Amino acid sequence: MDFKELASSYKKELFGSVLPFWLDNSLDMEDGGYFTCLDQKGKVFDSDKFIWLQARQVWLFSMLYNKVEKKQEWLDCAIHGAKFLASNGHDGNYNWYFSLNKEGKPLIEPYNIFSYTFATMAFGQLYKATGNEEYAHVAKSTWEVILAKSSNPKGKWSKAHAGTRELKDFALPMILCNLALEIEFLLEPTVLHETIEKCIYEVMNVFYRPELGIVVENVTKDGQLSDSFEGRLVNPGHAIEAMWFIMDLGVRLNRPELVQKANEVALKMINYGWDEQYGGIVYFKDRLGYPPQQLEHDQKLWWVHLEALITTLKGYKLTGSEESLEWFKKLHKYTWDRFPDTANGEWFGYLNRQGEVLLPLKGGKWKGCFHVPRGLYQCWQLLEELSQDK
Template sequence: MSYQFSELSALYKSTLLENVIPFWETNSLDWSHGGYFTCLDREGKVYDTDKFIWLQNRQLWTFSMLYNRLDKKESWLKIAHHGAKFLAEKGRDSEGNWYFSLNQAGEPLVQPYNIFSDCFAAMAFSQYALASGETSAQEIALQAYKNVLRRQKNPKGKYNKTFPGTRNLKSLAVPMILANLSLEMDWLLHSEQLEEILDNTVQEIMTDFIDPELGLMYENVTPDGSFMDCFEGRLINPGHGIEAMWFVMDIARRRQDTKLINQAVDIMLNILNFGWDTKYGGIYYFLDLKGHPPQQLEWDQKLWWVHLESLVALAMGYGLTQRAECWQWYQKVHDYTWQHFPDSDNGEWFGYLNRRGEVLLNLKGGKWKGCFHVPRGLYLCWQQFSDSATNK
């Protein structure tokens, strides 16, 4: 099927504003204890009240971002403030490290073992500071960002369960999130610091994690960027690789670096060709570089965020390069995504499908899925196609 940019723009806009955001506005606010419920069933009913810091901060980011970039709706700012107040009071330990999860009342459940809690706190409070003008929010954002910089070489610190020295590996997740996070923080950072961090993260992503022969992205490599032939070393995470490539494209667009844009597009297309399920359609969750059985038992599931990030990357890649292969892949991924993930009866999107594309879990939110990838993907694709329609 052939798509018009104006039609796509309208589809993404209406789905975001009339379907997805209302679902979270209606169902996720915890007016009793603060923060947000993310464990929502198909109809939006709460089935667990634990609060996961990643998702609390991601929802704070979403509503702050919409307020900043789309419409100064007081209801959106109120929802953002509701989350920011809870997180500022409950989200960190005495040393300023962000917990992984809390109970409904905000009492800690899981220690601050994960650097990504701090990453999403920095993202969220940066956007919220812009929306609210609160100096304290700026301070929280910068403190969390400094935590990320301090811990990037040893993300789990004392909570790292691997034995030191035997198999030292570094993860793509750290530089890729730092690249995106730093752009989110640009208004709070000195330009020299920002450019240095962007230089370093792009260099690391595009050098250490890329297989030079296959043009694929490893999930884990040795500290010097070498391949290690083991479960972790052979792991290909298509969604992460593709998401990393649109982060790189975003930086390259800012710098008007055409060579880097095309390099990122090349790798994105390589990953899609490697990660696409030719039998049932959709993008695999995990794959082994050499075709061995993956360690992750959920390897063949089809996940919402993988497909949304691919749509963002393909729309961006096509907008920047006009390369036909980007548009062909966009339409292919669009058809699969829109046929399988949206819930036409109850709103929002399913998150987890089996390999055949059947709904595996009919939740709308849980421990990992919240108010982030769907609205962010819809917003970014809407903006991309709106610009493309205007410039056509």
């Protein structure tokens, strides 16, 4: 495998196709922030603004400015979104709404903790780019709110009736693994250490079930399996993404055994989620083999495959696992044959089980300027490093 050539293809796709698509089409120059509901050619089909997608785009362009090149266009794009978020995105106490209308008026209340986590990431990365203390204040203040809400993330907006089937989900400890490293420079060492250790324990010892060989999405409050729709739910892409976060923590903490275990779990989850008939990784499964309640369970999604590319490549680089490299090759072919839109730029997000484009949109309520460019950036960097190792 020619790592140098592959690195060039990921880099070219990032800078030649994906970033121009968002820079040309997503900025709302009238009211601020970004449009994320973009059709195949980049035309806006809905003007609602979703906080986590706004924040992810701020983070993405700030990160590129910090790590790739001090390009003014990227910094301007990030600040453009951050101003809109700081003015409109929260209730004044850093409770971040889920969505706003075009002008910035709240549409959906702050029920979703991931509005908070991505706002923290965004303002932390932008602070690193600018040195503006106001951005640091937003990031640290929101982080404090996240910690306060972590035991009951939805708070008064939870639909669950208290006391009957109280579950906790994998998504929060998983994202905090990544977020803690993202804003390490803003945190007290003790807080950082406690957060990281707690998240590693939750991900690798509570949600990863060695007796099943898989990661589950929900467990009871005391860490037991639940025989219910939510308790049987498995999201292979989520688990695979979490494993590269854990690998990063293993490197940061100099714990090679943690990196090794994360790679092994990732390989189990890829094998578990892979569709032997049509290829690709399915969105959801029921761990007991019952019909999942999610009607989209057998779709093939952009983010799942990009995260699997990062994870297998990182696993190979850090552990030398030939199985990881073979999966990367298989995933690379599947992904690049189906998701990129060579005619209009950017990538499709949603394929049916057979691997055909199901929705031609490039962005919407759930897909924005994040997984595609982050995945391309991560793989480009890893491939460059591998090419220099050889």
